[in-house]
Amino acid sequence: MASRKNGTTARTRCEQCPLRDFKPFREFSSDELSFVSNFKTGELTTDSGSTVLVEGAHSAHLYTILDGWAFRYKILEDGRRQILNYGMPGDLLGLQGSLMGEMQHSVEALTPLTLCVFERDRITELFENQPTLAYDVTWIASREEAILDEHLLSVGRRSALERAAYLLAFLQKKALSVNLVGENSGTLPITQQHVADTLGLSIVHTNKTLRKLANRDLIHWLDRGCEVIDADGLAEIADWEFEVSTNRPFI
Amino acid sequence: MASRKNGTTARTRCEQCPLRDFKPFREFSSDELSFVSNFKTGELTTDSGSTVLVEGAHSAHLYTILDGWAFRYKILEDGRRQILNYGMPGDLLGLQGSLMGEMQHSVEALTPLTLCVFERDRITELFENQPTLAYDVTWIASREEAILDEHLLSVGRRSALERAAYLLAFLQKKALSVNLVGENSGTLPITQQHVADTLGLSIVHTNKTLRKLANRDLIHWLDRGCEVIDADGLAEIADWEFEVSTNRPFI
DNA sequence: CGGGCCCTTGAATTCTCTCAAACAATGTGG
DNA sequence: CCACATTGTTTGAGAGAATTCAAGGGCCCG
Structure with missing residues (x-):
């Protein structure tokens, strides 16, 4: 397991999320915003090169990249490594593990990272109370699939x-x-x-x-x-x- | 576009779906079952070799394979083809197109196929009224991602x-x-x-x-x-x- | 200053491709 | 029923692509 600088509580408030200013992202309703704000339980900062998620682990968390670069990869027993995709601000990390139990790939920081932390267990809340956000999560998963294609x-x-x-x-x-x-x-x-x-x-x-x-x-x-x-x-x-x-x- | 035998209305009732008997699939609540039963608008049969979905198209439909084999693929301009994955009973076809507008890959029947037909536009209903099914859709997308990995x-x-x-x-x-x-x-x-x-x-x-x-x-x-x-x-x-x-x- | 990481280059070897040709199985039309 | 076209499998040989091995240089950091 790799080193981590620290895991402080939320610094960036969702209401002032810097990502919302970027063109490509959609606007949130105030209801959605307050849900996400509450859904976010903290913020995590990691060093460049540190491992964020490990294949085989049952991570209790789910992350959105707030700042920095990361990549997902899998390795074979003899060490051959295949990088699957890269993560940048706005990308979700660990959804697979949240839905299917065990992580099937690892994630490593390419630069220092700032991550928004969510609780895996509370994802059901999202599906039950926020259909539009649930749709978004599916959209994100589907887009990742298209990129992998x-x-x-x-x-x-x-x-x-x-x-x-x-x-x-x-x-x-x-x-x-x-x-x-x-x-x-x-x-x-x-x-x-x-x-x-x-x-x-x-x-x-x-x-x-x-x-x-x-x-x-x-x-x-x-x-x-x-x-x-x-x-x-x-x-x-x-x-x-x-x-x-x-x-x-x-x- | 390829030939299709015919497109009759639903023959197989969801309540008697033969897939429900297979071990790997989870049970439905009666509420879920009646929703899906209503969500399904028909059944489609295709010949082996026919094209079910085409890259670039805005398909109005979404399918679940009831019987048969299919495969997803992409091609480069000069004809080089990459098969991405295979579809078998229980697999969802065309979700990507439904969420993101345009199909980014094509789907072809490997054997004669029987497909359950859903309306793309009604997928919002699913997210709004059936959180557990919405979760399932996300799970399916996530699993496809893991396989692509x-x-x-x-x-x-x-x-x-x-x-x-x-x-x-x-x-x-x-x-x-x-x-x-x-x-x-x-x-x-x-x-x-x-x-x-x-x-x-x-x-x-x-x-x-x-x-x-x-x-x-x-x-x-x-x-x-x-x-x-x-x-x-x-x-x-x-x-x-x-x-x-x-x-x-x-x- | 030494060690570690990254980039670079050459050479030999191995893997994979293209080209070419043949054969088997299937289906069609006469 | 046979001739013929089509599709799928098989094999050999030469050409091309990518790998491994080997070695050297630059840069940063302790």
Whole structure:
């Protein structure tokens, strides 16, 4: 288990949640807002690199990312790791564990994280009293599924270059939507090992593939991060279109 | 668009749904049952090979498989196809489209299918009046996500032999749970092309890989189907464990 | 200053793909 | 009933992609 800085009580009040100002998210009714405000039992801060949720565990909590980057992954017995998806502000962590008992994947912080903490046991309350929020939760689960579909298509059928292009375009567009990077600024806080473990490639081949993208001036690879220069160019290589989802929910 | 035999009104009454007799599914309260019975607007029968849902479409319907096999897939512009998952009795089709507007993948019948038909627009009713069923829908979405995670791990990190072993073990166990095959009988109604498109391999290499499994007497490959001899042996090769989910929901 | 982590590169090996060809089973029309 | 087209499986061989092994360099931190 990894280290955690601390777990203080709620600092950010839901009524003043900074995420509500972002374009992509939908508005809450005052009823929904007060429910969520009460549903949130605290806030958790973690170091970069710490493990937030562990495969096999029965976590008592459910989190929404308030700030920072995370990733979900699974590992085989001999250590081979597959990164499944990345989490950014507004993303829900641990829903699977809440519904199905045991976590089937782990979650690790890519940067220092700020998480809103919810009690797993109280999710029934949400379904019983807040049908619109329940719908939102299902929407979120369904969206995650759609993204996994796209990842699976990528890993299964795209070439190494296309895969890398897709991943970086995806991360850039997603980060952009929640202001983690700007249109022409900001870096993705990942290493080439993360890219390799997401694409299902070795680190050596990943390195050579990223070099090709860098040589075409689509990205700049920095010390431990990636600056995306031309996300649309990347998306084009991958034959991928980003669907701009406005009005998306979060809890 | 593919051909369809016909689309008659409900034949099978929910109160006498044959799926309710299977071990893995949970019981309904009479209230839930009457809601679902009313929620179901008809029954649809399709030929093997027909397309049930198309990527990009705004389907007005949502289906539960009552009988038969199906698969979900996505294709790239140049025709490369990735099969995402397989559908069997009790599985929900088209939820993503219902929640997010547009279908992001297609669904095709692997055998003749019998589907329960629901109206997309009425899903809000379900969330508003049936919190337990709403929870079930979320559970189902979440479970699909967990399966996709496992597939992604497989395609990303397992060797060709491990991948094939995992897939066949998965299909066999899943089919077994809904009586589509017996413990020592029944075949998976797939071609090697389906296996290839699921594993992200070429058909030639898939053929050679399946041959290895057949030579070890783990499977028998028939004309257009696969007979699994030793599902546990396959699962062992893949370092995979099937989680027996008893009491799982379906709509 | 040493150790650890990350990026980079070359070379040999292994895996997987494409191309090509054949055969078996099925179905159709004459 | 046979000729023929179609679909699915099988095999070999050469080409291409990706892996492992190996090694070196840069940077940060204790």
